[in-house]
Amino acid sequence: MPGIGPFQFQLHATDGPARRGTFHTPHGPVETPVFMPVGTLGAVKTLSPGEVEDVGASMILANTYHLFLRPGHERVRRLGGLHDFMRWPGPILTDSGGFQVFSLGHINDIRDEGVAFQNHIDGTTHLFTPESVMEVERALGADVIMAFDECPPGGCDRSVAEAANRRTLAWLERCRTRFLELRDRDDDGPAAPVQALFPVLQGNVYADLRRDQARDVLSMGDWPGLGIGGLSVGEPKPKMWSTLEVLHPELPEDRPRYLMGVGYPDDLLEAIGRGVDMFDCVAPTRNARHGTAWTLAEGQVNLKAARFQDDTAPVDPGCDCYTCLTFDRAYLRHMLVAGEAFAHRLISIHNLRFLIRLAEESRQRIIDGTFQGWSTDWLERYRATRAKRRST
Incomplete structure (x- = not known):
């Protein structure tokens, strides 16, 4: 060692x-x-x-x-x-x-x-x-x-x-x-x-x-x-x-x-x-203070958007953080629009957990010998949402 x-x-x-x-x-x-x-x-x-x-x-x-x-x-x-x-x-x-x-x-x-x-x-x-x-x-x-x-x-x-x-x-x-x-x-x-x-x-x-x-x-x-x-x-x-x-x-x-x-x-x-x-990186908490959260299925989302005002889904259904297990997007949007700092805290928890889970899964995938294929698929899925938003 x-x-x-x-x-x-x-x-x-x-x-x-x-x-x-x-x-x-x-x-x-x-x-x-x-x-x-x-x-x-x-x-x-x-x-x-x-x-x-x-x-x-x-x-x-x-x-x-x-x-x-x-x-x-x-x-x-x-x-x-x-x-x-x-x-x-x-x-x-x-x-x-x-x-x-x-x-x-x-x-x-x-x-x-x-x-x-x-x-x-x-x-x-x-x-x-x-x-x-x-x-x-x-x-x-x-x-x-x-x-x-x-x-x-x-x-x-x-x-x-x-x-x-x-x-x-x-x-x-x-x-x-x-x-x-x-x-x-x-x-x-x-x-x-x-x-x-x-x-x-x-x-x-x-x-x-x-x-x-x-x-x-x-x-x-x-x-x-x-x-x-x-x-x-x-x-x-x-x-x-x-x-x-x-x-x-x-x-x-x-x-x-x-x-x-x-x-x-x-x-x-x-x-x-x-x-x-x-x-x-400061991005997880800085983005959170602007109402931006990371998800796998939808990429980066701005939870201030009006489309979330009746959305009862968690920020990311696959996430195990306190925010995703406890609150929905509608509540987070309300907190953001109302100017409540609690929203910044909740989204910071999610964004940090999103990155740390990504590192955790990377560690396991490297051990399993599947990192290269898995990461390619993950990146394609994550970036597809960005490409879709640009085309609409």
């Missing part, structure tokens, strides 16, 4: 590139493929930790950028770290905040030292460096922490992608140095977390840059897992899939692979079929 310290990865079965494994962490095992709900500010929006557990989540994500800004990483440390602060008993992953710095903060300067940016809340100026990000993530205390990287926009010029690759590699070395210094010091007290540092692979949509970056990162040492960044940032979907196909043979079989920020249902299956193990 290869791994580093308490972070071990067991690969149980494969079906083509699709992989079924278990990622062991200090806060428990994570069965893969896995979808991780996003708790940006320390909570999965509208849901309690118990409700997140009830939908089948085993690991969640929190956001370094947002928690750095409020309530502050040192406050979280004083309050016992993220696990105690959030009351979440399972594993937690924190991203580095790099994506948010580039997408939310007004960037004043990107240089080799780091990134100076304006806080999107109050306009104050901050500097993120590889070293400071490691210090913030250490204080937050997640199980898995991501290295600070530069994420260029989708479809950028090759020269921009090359520069981002060079900077990401240089920052990774600095992240690792500071990570090891923090890990080995003895002044963190009894709450000192045991953490795994994942590098982030960049390269945009350029196949050779992706290969080169993967090889360069792997030549730097042994990593407990690998993040795949810079996808689903505006590039065409076929480019995302071809990039994963390029990376698959370059990555070690005995380490988990985390595709960052991807989690629509069809994207999940496409990526699992190309060797990805871990996913996160």
Whole structure:
């Protein structure tokens, strides 16, 4: 069972590139493929930790950028770290905040030292460096922490992608140095977390840059897992899939692979079929707040539509979530139209369970050796509803 310290990865079965494994962490095992709900500010929006557990989540994500800004990483440390602060008993992953710095903060300067940016809340100026990000993530205390990287926009010029690759590699070395210094010091007290540092692979949509970056990162040492960044940032979907196909043979079989920020249902299956193990995305809860739910038979549906006002069916008849077992579409539409936040909570429960059930079934199909045929059929059925809506 290869791994580093308490972070071990067991690969149980494969079906083509699709992989079924278990990622062991200090806060428990994570069965893969896995979808991780996003708790940006320390909570999965509208849901309690118990409700997140009830939908089948085993690991969640929190956001370094947002928690750095409020309530502050040192406050979280004083309050016992993220696990105690959030009351979440399972594993937690924190991203580095790099994506948010580039997408939310007004960037004043990107240089080799780091990134100076304006806080999107109050306009104050901050500097993120590889070293400071490691210090913030250490204080937050997640199980898995991501290295600070530069994420260029989708479809950028090759020269921009090359520069981002060079900077990401240089920052990774600095992240690792500071990570090891923090890990080995003895002044963190009894709450000192045991953490795994994942590098982030960049390269945009350029196949050779992706290969080169993967090889360069792997030549730097042994990593407990690998993040795949810079996808689903505006590039065409076929480019995302071809990039994963390029990376698959370059990555070690005995380490988990985390595709960052991807989690629509069809994207999940496409990526699992190309060797990805871990996913996160805000889409399940964000869509829920707009009244949008996922179903297999009808694809993505907007429950605010008038056609649901007398519909006594559950959101998805095949779903075992609390929402589908308890309420019908007519009630959910009423709650949405009336502006009741309860609807957002109920649809969030359903959307998260929809994705987590999809990951669960994928795991079983990989074990059975039927994943490739099943996923093709599932995707055809799910996407047929989209094609039908476009034609009417």
